[in-house]
Amino acid sequence: MEKQRSFEPLRQYLPDNCFELVMPLILKHKVHLTISRGRKTKLGDYRNAYGNNNHRISVNGDLNKYAFLVTLIHELAHLLTYEKFGHRVQPHGTEWKSIYSQMLYEFIQHQVLPVDITEALVKTIKKPGASTCSEVDLQRVLNKYDKRHPAMTTVETINIGDTFALPDGRKFVRGEVIRKRIKCFLLPGMQPYSFTALYEVIDLNKLNKEIV
Numbered sequence: 001m002e003k004q005r006s007f008e009p010l011r012q013y014l015p016d017n018c019f020e021l022v023m024p025l026i027l028k029h030k031v032h033l034t035i036s037r038g039r040k041t042k043l044g045d046y047r048n049a050y051g052n053n054n055h056r057i058s059v060n061g062d063l064n065k066y067a068f069l070v071t072l073i074h075e076l077a078h079l080l081t082y083e084k085f086g087h088r089v090q091p092h093g094t095e096w097k098s099i100y101s102q103m104l105y106e107f108i109q110h111q112v113l114p115v116d117i118t119e120a121l122v123k124t125i126k127k128p129g130a131s132t133c134s135e136v137d138l139q140r141v142l143n144k145y146d147k148r149h150p151a152m153t154t155v156e157t158i159n160i161g162d163t164f165a166l167p168d169g170r171k172f173v174r175g176e177v178i179r180k181r182i183k184c185f186l187l188p189g190m191q192p193y194s195f196t197a198l199y200e201v202i203d204l205n206k207l208n209k210e211i212v
Helices: 008-013 019-028 065-085 094-109 115-126 136-143 204-211
Strands: 032-036 044-047 056-060 152-154 163-165 171-178 181-186 191-196 200-203
Touching: 008 019, 008 032, 019 065, 044 065, 056 065, 065 094, 065 136, 094 115, 115 136, 163 204, 171 191, 200 204
Parallel strands: 032 056
Antiparallel strands: 044 056, 152 200, 163 171, 163 200, 171 181, 181 191
């Protein structure tokens, strides 16, 4: 059995009055919780208990408090689904969606979240997605609470024909929306790439205005 450290540091990552709501689940199910560095490919993950190892959940520590909470609930729903059904069901199947929706509803009932996030979660309950990022409307609301540089934005806010950059320095021209993704072109060769609407980029127009 793994030795569990104090969960008190978790409080700083959660919205006010939410630490007391998640701790009973974490303690009851003996979760080994890790606060991870930011990961581009995922916001969090869950590994089921096996042998002498506890259930493991990791959540990116660079998320704003509301995104952190929703991601943690998402992963806890995986844990509860596993404990009830084992590997007999799909990871984001009907069973997980039902448990995830119920958990979100319980947090909504406690009235600890802002109105806009509550409204977005109500919509999510009706049709939960496989990840927070896949629930575009919810993610759009959660993004409002990010602390970011004024020039940081999302691809969907860039005007067609305007240029934007990635943190690695590559520059693109924004194109049209094709099947829920945005076609863009890498400069200078105009090689095509596709981005999700909420992919974070640097608005070069805003950046240039700041420099001037």
